[in-house]
Amino acid sequence: MLTVHFLARYREALNCESEQLSLQTEWQTIDDVRQFLVARNGAWSVLNDPRLMCARNQDVCSLQEPIQAGDELALFPMVTGG
């Protein structure tokens, strides 16, 4: 299983804070998961954001980061703190 968190603008657009997904054999990276979600169409197209950021197990990383079962992933817009 994977846990995927959606934050800020994405959470609102999807009306979803997080989702559990069964890890599929063809998924190698976070971007594979993102593309799976985008393919649901409708509100999920919000994840087609060129400035999307992501984290794996609470560390910011690239979309090309490899994933494995049990990972906590997060997809979020560019951060705006400070």
Next chain:
Amino acid sequence: MSIRVQTAPFDPGHELNAIHAGNMNVGAVVTFVGYVRDINQEQSIQKLFLEHYPGMTEKALNKIREEAMQRWPLIDAHILHRVGPLSLAEPIVFVATSSMHRDAAFTACEFIMDYLKTRAPFWKKEQTDSGSHWVEGRDSDTLAASRWNSHNKENQ
């Protein structure tokens, strides 16, 4: 203090005094305080809400602090960030770097803010006269942070 994420307001002067009182080796403290301003992109701001990613937030701030401590000869580095609802003019963020001499503290404080603005999981939502909206990330912040990539301790 080192790292603190909180909903309660804070007094930057009190935080600064506590940092200095805690260590008499400190010869210099550089601080940055970010406040809620009343105008952004020509819209009048009523309130601000700061969302974060609980669990990752403190981890991300710790990582930024540790990198600053490794790059410069600091005595300490502190990051305090508000989350939740904030009113106009309230402090949002407080960064303080202390060192024996000023150079390291100045540079490290700037580094911490540049990294915080591009790597720490906070998102601002502004409430204006015409409703509320999420603040867009700025490419200028990404550019500011990227200048530290080629830096190392030796060439500063």
